[in-house]
Amino acid sequence: MNERSKRFIGKIFWNYYSNAFREEEFLAGMPPRLEAREWGFIQIYLLPKIVMRRHISFQSPSEMKKFVLKNIPAHIYHSSAYYKYPGADKMEKKGWEGADLIFDIDGEIGRGGYSQMLLKAKEEAVKLKDFLMDDFGFVEREILTVFSGGRGYHVHVRDGAILKLGGAERREILDYLTANSLDVKNVLRTTAVRGDYGAKSGYFYEEANSGWGRRVWGYVISFLEYIKDLDEEDAIEKIRELKVGRKEKLVKNVSKEDAFKMLTSIKNEKIFDMARNGKIISKELGNLVERVVESSVEDLSIKGLSPSVDEPVTSDIKRLIRLPGSIHGGSGLIARMVDNLDDFDPLVDAVIFSEEEKKIISDRNMEVEMMDNTYKIKKGENKVPEFVAVFLICRGVAEYGC
Missing domain, CATH: 3.40.5 (Ribosomal Protein L9; domain 1)
Known part of the structure; x- marks a missing residue:
């Protein structure tokens, strides 16, 4: 960015911020306990050098406005953490008092270009909110979703129950979200059978009553429906491709005869309808389901059900994150708070000029x-x-x- 461009960008950014501090939406994006946050800025006139001015604190939005208009920023950040002394120049002197739980979702530009990248990032944000609300029990008012202004979304969880969690505990949340600790036994529930369903004894599989149980069961049914629609030869070959077994044991491949029995169970509409409703009573189909789940865990395809997040951001209890309502200096788009992800189009709704x-x-x-x-x-x-x-x-x- 040459000097003429910097003057142009600096002027229109200044115009935006001179009015923004009077706008209700902008002020609503200020983090709770503004005075307990550390603030960081990258100034336009120092670009292309990326020089972060941090260890700054403010007592009010009006004080912050004076600083912003004097030092026109390309980027504005605040800490996820709350500090006793946020303006202290050493981290160990700040007095950490807790931190919001932050998630950063960034897309990668591929063949579809910028717009397709943003669409994919939005899909990941939807998945993340599903996990946070359905699995962890956070309510919507405790979750702030923000288009970052760049390549994706920031999700802030501001529930008092998580403020004191350390980095290790936050990594455990990540392990759950990303299926790093997923155990087949926790997503496939077995129930003993005594004379029911025409069987003298044994067990049947049921959908586990958990977030991952629901997702994995849906994954299994989708796979079975895919197999069901293949011709017989291709379906049997696909079933035989499944590699099953824990690393500590070896399991032989499925024979053609067993694969045919599994396929026959899939094509039995009565059995398959029960599977759609969360219960598998066929021994052959049960064996196939176990193989599908174990195989997907081993080859990581099950991770496609997880939201893709920048893990170091979430585990960092002293992270700086972009201020909602501020302009992203790498795009000129605003970091817009989003109430309804389905209706949000960043290349329309985050345009302010x-x-x-x-x-x-x-x-x-x-x-x-x-x-x-x-x-x-x-x-x-x-x-x-x-x-x-x-x-x-x-x-x-x-x-x-x-």
Whole structure:
């Protein structure tokens, strides 16, 4: 970013913050106990150097506003932690008093580009909220979901029960979320059979009454439905591919004869309907289900049911996280609080700058999707809406024209 671009970005960021501190939504994004938080800033005029000014504290939003307008920031962060002395220049002097539980979801730009990356990140945020509410029992008012302004979402849990958790306890939460500690015995429940369902003795499988039990059972049924729709030869081959067994024991592969019996059970509508309803009574189908679950745990495919989060962020009890309502200096988008993820489109709802035409000098040919439009940018001089100009300049692929 050259000096002309910095002046342009600095001016419009200043204009935003000069008004933001009077806006109800912006003030609602201030973290609880603002005065107990450490604050960090990266200033626009020091870019491209990334110099973090931290160990700063404020007693009120008005005090913070004076600092922000004097030192126009590209990025604003606050600590997840609460401190007795947040402005102390050494971490050991701050007096840690607890911390919010923070999750960071970042996408990776692939062939689908920026918009597809953001869509995938939103799917991960939905999964995470499902875990937090269904498995851990947090209520929605204790969970703040924020589009980061960059590549994904930040999720803040502000429940008093978690404030004093240390890094080790937070890693245990991560282990649960990411299936690192998943045990087959905890997701497949066995119940003894005595004369029921036409069997003299034995057991049947049931869906375990737990969050992971529900998810794994759904995974199993989806797999069985996939097998059911294959032709016989392909279905038998797919069943025989399943590798089963703990690392400490060896289990022989499924024979063609046993695979055929398993397939026959899948195609029995009465048995399969009971499986959909959380109960498996066929011995052959039970053996197959056990293989599906153990195999998916071993090859990590079950992890697809887990939300993808940046684990070091969650386990760090002194982390700095982006302020909701602030501008992301790497995109020009706002870190927007999100009430309804399903309806949220970051390339519309996180855009805050105007449609006024601005001139930019692009270093490449590209397309930009914003505000339900696709803007074709050619290498060299272009005239684009202000919000596109800010986005490209902040992304480092264009400079301000004049």
